[in-house]
Amino acid sequence: MLPGRDRRMTQGHPWVFSNEIRMDAAAKAIPAGSVVLLHRVDGKPLGVGTFNPRTLICFRLFDRDPRAQVDERFIAGRLASALALRSRLYPTAYYRLVHGEADGLPGLVADRYGDVVVLQSGTAGMDALLPPVIAAVRSLLSPGAVIVRNDSPFRQMEGLETKVEVAFGAVEGPVEVREGGPVFLADLQRGQKTGWFYDQRDNRAFVAKLATGLSVLDVYCYIGGFTLAAAAAGAKEAVGIDSSEKALDLARRAAALNKLEERCSFRSGEAFQSLESLAKGGKRYDVVVSDPPAFVKSAKDLKPGLRGYRKLAALSAAVVAPGGFLFIASCSHAVGLDAFAGEVAAGLSRAGRTGRILRTAGAGADHPVHPHLPESAYLKALTLQLS
Numbered sequence: 343m344l345p346g347r348d349r350r351m352t353q354g355h356p357w358v359f360s361n362e363i364r365m366d367a368a369a370k371a372i373p374a375g376s377v378v379l380l381h382r383v384d385g386k387p388l389g390v391g392t393f394n395p396r397t398l399i400c401f402r403l404f405d406r407d408p409r410a411q412v413d414e415r416f417i418a419g420r421l422a423s424a425l426a427l428r429s430r431l432y433p434t435a436y437y438r439l440v441h442g443e444a445d446g447l448p449g450l451v452a453d454r455y456g457d458v459v460v461l462q463s464g465t466a467g468m469d470a471l472l473p474p475v476i477a478a479v480r481s482l483l484s485p486g487a488v489i490v491r492n493d494s495p496f497r498q499m500e501g502l503e504t505k506v507e508v509a510f511g512a513v514e515g516p517v518e519v520r521e522g523g524p525v526f527l528a529d530l531q532r533g534q535k536t537g538w539f540y541d542q543r544d545n546r547a548f549v550a551k552l553a554t555g556l557s558v559l560d561v562y563c564y565i566g567g568f569t570l571a572a573a574a575a576g577a578k579e580a581v582g583i584d585s586s587e588k589a590l591d592l593a594r595r596a597a598a599l600n601k602l603e604e605r606c607s608f609r610s611g612e613a614f615q616s617l618e619s620l621a622k623g624g625k626r627y628d629v630v631v632s633d634p635p636a637f638v639k640s641a642k643d644l645k646p647g648l649r650g651y652r653k654l655a656a657l658s659a660a661v662v663a664p665g666g667f668l669f670i671a672s673c674s675h676a677v678g679l680d681a682f683a684g685e686v687a688a689g690l691s692r693a694g695r696t697g698r699i700l701r702t703a704g705a706g707a708d709h710p711v712h713p714h715l716p717e718s719a720y721l722k723a724l725t726l727q728l729s
Contacts, residue, residue, distance in 0.1 A: 343358065343362055343363055343364065343380065343381070343382055343383060343388070344362055344363065344364055344383065345383045347361075347362035347363075348362070348382050348383075348388060350362075351380075351388055351389075351403070352388070353714075354713070354714045355714040355715075356391075356402060356403040356443050356448060356712060356714060356715065357399045357401065357402060357403070357715075358380065358399075358400060358401035358403075359398055359399060359400065360395070360397070360398055360399075360400040363400055363401065364383075365395065365400075369395055370395045371395075372393055372395055374393075374394040374395065374396055374397075374466040374500070374501060375392055375393075375394060375465070375466030375467045375468075375469055375470035376392065376393050376467075376470070377390065377391070377392055377393075377404075377412045377467070377470075377471075378390070378391065378392070378393045378401070379408055380393075380401055380403075387408035388406070389403045389404070389405060389406040389407075389408070389410075390403075390404050390405050390406075390407070390408060390410045390412060391403040391404045391405075391448070391467070392404070392412075392448070392449070392465065392466070392467020392468070392470070392471075393467070394465065394466045394467065394500060394501075396500075396501055397466075397499060397500055397501075402443070402448035402449060402465060402467060403448070404416075404446065404447075404448065405446075412471065413474055414474035414477050414478050414481075417447065417471065417474050417475055417478045418478040418481060418482060420440075420445060420446040420447050421439070421440065421447075421452075421478050421479065421482050422482060423445070423446070424439055424440050424445045424446075424447075424452075425439065425482065425483075427708075427710075428454075428708055431707050431708060432708070434456075434520055435454050435455075435456050435457075436454060436455060436456060436519055436520050436521055436540070437453075437454055437540055437706075437708040438451070438452070438453050438454075438540045438541070438706075438708040438709055439452040439453065439454045439459070439708075440452035441708065441709050441710055442464075442712075442718070443712040443715055443718065444709075444710035444711055444712045444715075444718070445710065447468070447475075448465065448467070448468070449463060449464045449465030449467055449468030450462070450463060450464075450468050450471075450475065451464070451536070452479070453536040453537075453538070453540060454483075455517050455518075455519060455528065455530060455537070455538070456517070456518070456520070457485055457486040457487070458485060458486060458487045458488075458489065458511075458513060458517055458530060459479050459483060459485045459487075459488050459489070460488075460489045460490075460491050460530050460536040460537065461475065461476070461479070461488065461489070461490050461491065461509075462490075462491050462492065462494060462535075462536060463490070463492055463497075463502075464494060464496055464497060464500070465500050465502075466500045466501065466502060469492070469500075469502055472490065472509075476488055476490075476509050476510065480510060485510075485511070486511050487508060487510060487511030487512060487513045488508070488509045488510040488511065489506070489507070489508050489509065489513060489530050489531060489536075490505075490506065490507050490508075490509050491506055491530075491531070491535075491536050491537075492504060492505050492506065492507075493505065493506050495639075506531055506532075508531075513530060513531065516528055516529050516530075516592055516595075517530055517537075519537075519538050521540075521543060521546070521571075522543075522546070522547055522550070522571060522574070523571070523574040523575065524570045524571060524573075524574040524596070524600045524602070525596065525599055525600060526538065526565060526566065526567065526570060526592075526596050527565060527592045527593075527595055527596045527599070528565060528592070529565075529588070529592065532588070533565070533589070533592075534564060534589075534635075538565070538567075539564070539567065540706060540708060540709070541673075541704075541705035541706055541709050541721050542567060542568075542633065542671070542705075542706075542721075542723075543706040543708075544703065544706045544707075545669065545671070545703055545723050545725075546567055546568055546571040547571065548701060548703070548725065549568055549571070549572060549629065549631060549667075549669050549725070550568075550571040550572045550574065550575035550577075551575060552629060552667050552725075553572035553575055553576070553577040553580070553628070553629045554575050554576040554577065555576060555577070555578055556577055556578065556627075556628035556629050556666075557577065557578060557579040557580075557581075557627045557628045557629070557663075558572040558573075558577045558579065558580040558581065558627060558628070558629045558630075558631065559581050559583070559620075559627040559629070559630045559631065559661060560572070560580065560581065560582040560583070560631040560633075561583050561613045561616065561617065561630070561631065561632045561633070561634075561658065562583075562584060562613055562632065562633050562634045562635065563582030563583055563584045563589075563590075563593060563608065563631075564584055564586070564589050564593075565589050565592040565593050565596065566582050566592070566593030566594075566596055566597065566606070566608065568582075568631040568633065568669075569581070569582035569593065569606055569608070570593070570596055570597060570600060570602060570606060572629065573597070573600075573602045573605045573606045574600060574602060577605060577629070578605065579605060579607075580602075580605055580606050580607075581606075581607050581608070581609070581627075582606070582607070582608040582609075583608075583609055583610075583611050583613065583616050584608070584610065584611075585610065585611065585612055585613070586610075587610055590608045590609075590610060593606075593608045594608055613632070613634065613654070614653065614654070614657060617654075617657035617658060617660070617661060618657060620661045621657065621660040621661050625661060626661055626662065626663040626666070627661055627662065627663060627666065628662075628663050628666040628667065629662075629666060629667045629668075629669070630658050630659075630661055630662045630666070630667070630668050630669070631669045631670075632654055632655075632658040632668070632669070632670045632671070633669070633670075633671045633723075634650075634654060634671075634672075635673070636672075636673050636674040636675075637650040637651060637672070637674055637677075638674035638675075638676045638677050639674070639676075640676070641676060643676070644676055644677070647674060647676075647677065648677065648681060648685050649685075651670075651672060651677070651682060651685040651686065651689070652685040652686075652688050652689045652692065653689065654670065654689065655668075655670055655685065655686040655687075655688070655689025655690060655692075655693075656689035656690070656692040656693040657689075657693075658670060658689075659689060659690050659693040659695040659728060660693045660695075662695070662728045664728070664729065665727065665728070665729070666727070666728060667700075667725060667726065667727050667728070668697070668724075668725070668726045668727075668728055669723065669724070669725045669726075670686055670723070670724055670726075671721065671722065671723040671724075672721070672722045672723075673720055673721050674720070675717060675718075675720045677722070678722075679702070679722045682722045682724075683699075683702075683722075683724060686724055686726075690726075690728070695728050695729065696728070696729050697726045697727050697728035697729050698726060698727055699724055699725070699726050700725045700726060700727055701723075701724070701725040702722075702723070702724055703723045703725075704719050704721045704722060704723065705719070705720075705721040709721070
């Protein structure tokens, strides 16, 4: 590292940026994704990690022990630790098994769907380590199938191609996801992210409890997470809206599987237009859920994205019945909680509504946050009661 640039890492940060490294010809010649030992300028070792000379975050720490060997045995140890935590948290094998740096495996996401494990690699370093990762997953869990969902657009920042493949076994059609009461159906090869959003588990349960005996509108419902959870908890009516017919088909099939068709309905529509139409028609719901995809995917999207959250809050509030509840979330990494809450408040004012925040939440416990990477706490969710 450059002189005086090792302080952050010495204090516990797991990343090193390219402007902190002596990026000479030898460093630039190291193949992207290589496992390296990083040294201070005086030669003192700082830790073992993966290196990519072509990216802003050029070093990602795996272990501070300079003797560490990042191989299948090492990875299996980290996976076993992650598994022990999830097994304590959840009674069934449906959860995020690995959440990157917080689980000591930077660049890796692993979601478990019973007998199927879905992996996502976000860095050149983790791409190079996928063979021992897959071997360790098979040895530890003995799954029926392992899917690699390397189709995130963020991979382009690491110079990586996007692809989806079944690395082991076979998966035919959607798989069941068991969470709380109902059973959901997820497409693990073509659905969003890895097919399901475990991060909203606790929020779905909270909203479902509120919804007992009430009417519910779930905007951006995807495959019916909040809709089905609310109906299963006793909502008198639950309506899901999404722009994807493929997702809605899975939601309808899950409603039938759970015998919830009489209280669940799903319709295709763009969120903003649907909310505007409902408001103009005088339709009101006791509980409104607005859980959109990320409005801010990069710094250049920040201003328009914040305006989007304000507009969504205003449109959503307009269809909440007096005394009803609004759940609204943001999964944009670049938007902090204070900024998001400010836009929601401004949206309520625009709609002529006010209320009180009952709960501020993030992702479930299977999405732990590294203490030196608070920005990785990407999910922000507010539950409000509106006057």
